[in-house]
Amino acid sequence: DSELMGRQIFVREDREEARPQQAQQSTYNTQQSTYNTGRGAPQFGHHQQQQQFGHHQQQQQFGHQQQMRGGAPGPFTQQRPDKQGCRVYVGNLAWDVAWQDLKDHMRQAGDVTFAEVMQEADGRSKGCGIVEFANNGAAQQAISTLNDSDLKGRMIFVREDRENRQSAGGNSNNCAVYVGNLHFDVSWQDLKDHMRATGNVDQADILTGEDGRSKGCGIVTYQNPQGANRAIRELQNSSIHGRPIFVREDREAGKGQQNTALFVGNLSYETTWKELKDHFRPCGEVERADVQYHPDDQTRSKGWGTIKYARARDAQNAINQLNGSELQGRAIQVRIDNKTS
Numbered sequence: 001d002s003e004l005m006g007r008q009i010f011v012r013e014d015r016e017e018a019r020p021q022q023a024q025q026s027t028y029n030t031q032q033s034t035y036n037t038g039r040g041a042p043q044f045g046h047h048q049q050q051q052q053f054g055h056h057q058q059q060q061q062f063g064h065q066q067q068m069r070g071g072a073p074g075p076f077t078q079q080r081p082d083k084q085g086c087r088v089y090v091g092n093l094a095w096d097v098a099w100q101d102l103k104d105h106m107r108q109a110g111d112v113t114f115a116e117v118m119q120e121a122d123g124r125s126k127g128c129g130i131v132e133f134a135n136n137g138a139a140q141q142a143i144s145t146l147n148d149s150d151l152k153g154r155m156i157f158v159r160e161d162r163e164n165r166q167s168a169g170g171n172s173n174n175c176a177v178y179v180g181n182l183h184f185d186v187s188w189q190d191l192k193d194h195m196r197a198t199g200n201v202d203q204a205d206i207l208t209g210e211d212g213r214s215k216g217c218g219i220v221t222y223q224n225p226q227g228a229n230r231a232i233r234e235l236q237n238s239s240i241h242g243r244p245i246f247v248r249e250d251r252e253a254g255k256g257q258q259n260t261a262l263f264v265g266n267l268s269y270e271t272t273w274k275e276l277k278d279h280f281r282p283c284g285e286v287e288r289a290d291v292q293y294h295p296d297d298q299t300r301s302k303g304w305g306t307i308k309y310a311r312a313r314d315a316q317n318a319i320n321q322l323n324g325s326e327l328q329g330r331a332i333q334v335r336i337d338n339k340t341s
Contacts, residue, residue, distance in 0.1 A: 085136040091128045091157035091287035110138020176221045176250035183241035199227020212320035262307040265333035269301045284314020
């Protein structure tokens with residue numbers, strides 16, 4: 001409880017003995033401490049931090065592009081199963097929300113050990129972030145009490161972080177499997193229920209055509225490679241709805257995740273982001289909704305916007321159900337956002 005730059009810091013033994021190499025490089029935990037570097041990370045140099053804590057490697061371990069962060073700098077990996085229920089994903093953040101703003105808001109639910117706002121490669125906010133609490137109870141409290149709460153004028157979306165074990169690179173290939181020869185009546189829930197026999201399933205998707213009908217195949221993403229490998233060995237030729245299925249490693253893992261963002265055209269100039277979000281909510285969990293405005297006049301809409309769903313199947317549902325639907329007297333156009341896919 002000593003003071004550092006005006007903050008009471010908390011120091012304890014590093015409990016992550018199993019963490020390879022990184023545990024040897026860091027024998028402290030900076031829970032509830034804030035080093036004033038603009039990103040909430042210890043002041044030992046940005047490039048040095050990448051080397052010591054695996055800045056690029058953490059993109060694989062954490063499942064998100066690591067950028068603006070605060071609280072404990074230790075990586076979140078599968079070697080920390082006790083923390084996997086303690087993290088929440090926060091969507092629909094205002095562009096100017098910093099990690100400290102996010103941390104301060106979320107600590108209403110409990111003790112926050114880490115807060116991060118995701119950034120694009122050019123440093124701009126992605127409008128979403130990750131918060132880790134000291135315990136599972138606080139994380140659940142955040143989901144139940146802070147979902148749809150107001151942070152800098154926007155209603156934020158709070159849910160369990162489902163992608164903390166997936167990678168942005170090649171590691172997700174080991175967690176995802178392709179399932180073929182599915183009956184056309186098999187839903188994503190049927191597929192998920194069947195495949196969870198070999199491990200915890202993070203996501204299951206049925207691939208569909210432009211008409212929304214099943215292609216007879218799907219993708220299942222497990223929480224770890226062991227679940228995926230067991231599925232390939234044990235569920236090959238098992239039966240769903242009377243058909244023997246084919247299971248192999250997904251060789252294009254991550255491709256479907258790019259199809260969670262939608263372009264929405266022909267909007268009324270009066271439509272706000274909140275009205276846009278409410279229109280798309282019936283199709284699934286909307287993580288972010290934005291209406292585009294002219295850069296020289298933030299009150300003049302360009303007549304189009306974007307929607308980002310939590311899951312690819314929700315985005316596809318929106319295309320199938322809402323393309324051509326009416327919003328404030330105009331028939332809107334809905335398609336995959338080509339700039340993100």
